[in-house]
Amino acid sequence: MTGVTTPQGPVERVPVLEVENISVAYAAARGAVRAVNNVSFTLHKGEALALIGESGSGKTTLALALIRMLVRAAKVTEGRVRYVKNGAAQDVLGLSEREIRRFRWSECAMVFQGAQNAFNPVLRLSEQFSDTARAHGKGDRAWVKRRTLELFKLVRLDPERVYNAYPHELSGGMKQRALLALGVLLDPQVVILDEPTTALDILTQRAIIDVLAEMQDRLGFSIIFISHDLALAAEMADRVATMYAGEIIETGTVDDIFYEPLHPYTLGLLRSVPRLSGSQDLISIPGSPPDLISPPPGCKFHPRCPFASERCRSEAPPLEDFGAGHLAACWHTDRVVEARQGLWSDGAVVTRG
Numbered sequence: 001m002t003g004v005t006t007p008q009g010p011v012e013r014v015p016v017l018e019v020e021n022i023s024v025a026y027a028a029a030r031g032a033v034r035a036v037n038n039v040s041f042t043l044h045k046g047e048a049l050a051l052i053g054e055s056g057s058g059k060t061t062l063a064l065a066l067i068r069m070l071v072r073a074a075k076v077t078e079g080r081v082r083y084v085k086n087g088a089a090q091d092v093l094g095l096s097e098r099e100i101r102r103f104r105w106s107e108c109a110m111v112f113q114g115a116q117n118a119f120n121p122v123l124r125l126s127e128q129f130s131d132t133a134r135a136h137g138k139g140d141r142a143w144v145k146r147r148t149l150e151l152f153k154l155v156r157l158d159p160e161r162v163y164n165a166y167p168h169e170l171s172g173g174m175k176q177r178a179l180l181a182l183g184v185l186l187d188p189q190v191v192i193l194d195e196p197t198t199a200l201d202i203l204t205q206r207a208i209i210d211v212l213a214e215m216q217d218r219l220g221f222s223i224i225f226i227s228h229d230l231a232l233a234a235e236m237a238d239r240v241a242t243m244y245a246g247e248i249i250e251t252g253t254v255d256d257i258f259y260e261p262l263h264p265y266t267l268g269l270l271r272s273v274p275r276l277s278g279s280q281d282l283i284s285i286p287g288s289p290p291d292l293i294s295p296p297p298g299c300k301f302h303p304r305c306p307f308a309s310e311r312c313r314s315e316a317p318p319l320e321d322f323g324a325g326h327l328a329a330c331w332h333t334d335r336v337v338e339a340r341q342g343l344w345s346d347g348a349v350v351t352r353g
C-alpha cells in the first residue's frame, strides 16, 4: 500500500490489481511472438490507468491476459496477477474455469475494441442485461431491471426506451453507453476499456468520456483505459503507462508523461500528435515497431531512437524510478530532458486536470 498526501492529509492508496512480471507469447509458424514482456504495475482503487503505445505494442494482449481471455495460441509464460478485494487477495491465473467466469463480469469487466457488434441483434437490451446477470448468479429479475434502469440513467440514456429496444434501434454512441452500463452491471472493481471510443465521431467520444468519468465518480471502480488517442487518455487517466514492443517503457502521472516525458519513445508519441495551434509540423516516429519473434538486442527502441549509443545497442535499460513513481527505461533520459524543451511552448494538445 502506498500513501499520497492531499491538503486533507495522507490518503492510503489501496491496490486492487497487482501485476507482476507478466509475459505473454503467441505460438506462430516462425516462432514465439513475444507480445508482452515482463510487465508489472499496480492499479489502485478508484484510479484510472491509461495504456498508450503504437499499434502492435501489446496493449490488448496484456489486457486479455489479466482476465484470461487470450486466444488458444497465446500463453502467459511467466508472472502473476493478484486481485485484491476487502483485504483478501486472489491469484487470477490460478482460478478454476468456473471461478474465472464469475471473476470476469463480477470483479473485472472488459469493454472491447469495436464494441458496436457486442450486442446480440435479435435480443432486446432488457434480455441481454438479464441474461448476463443470470449467468453470474444474479437471477432476481426485479433487481436486474432496477439496476439496469439506474445505469441507463447514469449513462444518460432514456431508460425505458432503451430497456425495450433492439440494438439496431440505437446509434453507435448509444450502443457504447449501453455497453458501459452492461460492463458495470455486476458492480466490478475494475473495468478495462480497450479503445472504447474508436469509430465514434469526436463529439460522441467526448460525451462518452464525460459519462465514464461520472460513472467512475459515482461507482468508484478502477479503470484500465487503452487508447491511441493521447488527448483522451490524458483527460481520462490519473496515471499513464507507455508500451513499446510488449514492455512498459515509461510510467507516471498524466503530468509526468505528457509534460515531462523521460523516454524518447514517449516524446516521439507526443510529437506525433497534432497541435491545436498548428504551428509545428507533425513529426512521426521514424521506422516501424520491431519484429517480436527476434527483437533487436539491447534497448528494443534503439533502431528508431535519435539518442541511441553503443550501450543502447547491447544492454537493455531497466525501468528505473526517477522520483515519485515516474519510471522510465532509458540510458539517456538527460537527452530527452534537453530535447523536450519547448514541447508545449506553442500550445498544448492536452489540457491539464
Ligand SMILES: Nc1ncnc2c1ncn2[C@@H]1O[C@H](COP(=O)(O)OP(=O)(O)OP(=O)(O)O)[C@@H](O)[C@H]1O
Pocket (backbone or CB within 6 Å): 026, 027, 028, 033, 035, 053, 054, 055, 056, 057, 058, 059, 060, 061, 062, 071, 073, 292
Ligand atoms: N493471434 C495472434 N497470433 C500471433 N501474433 C499475434 C496474435 N494476436 C496479436 N499478435 C501479435 O501480438 C502483438 C501485440 O498485439 P496487440 O493486439 O496486443 O497490440 P495492441 O497494442 O493492442 O495494438 P492495437 O493498438 O493495434 O490494438 C502484435 O505484434 C501482434 O501482431
Ligand code: SF4
Pocket (backbone or CB within 6 Å): 263, 264, 265, 299, 300, 301, 302, 303, 305, 306, 307, 308, 309, 312, 317, 329, 330, 331, 332, 333
Ligand atoms: S536506452 Fe538508448 S536507444 Fe533506448 S530509448 Fe534510451 S536512448 Fe534510446
Ligand SMILES: [Mg+2]
Pocket (backbone or CB within 6 Å): 059, 060, 061, 113, 194
Ligand atoms: Mg489492441
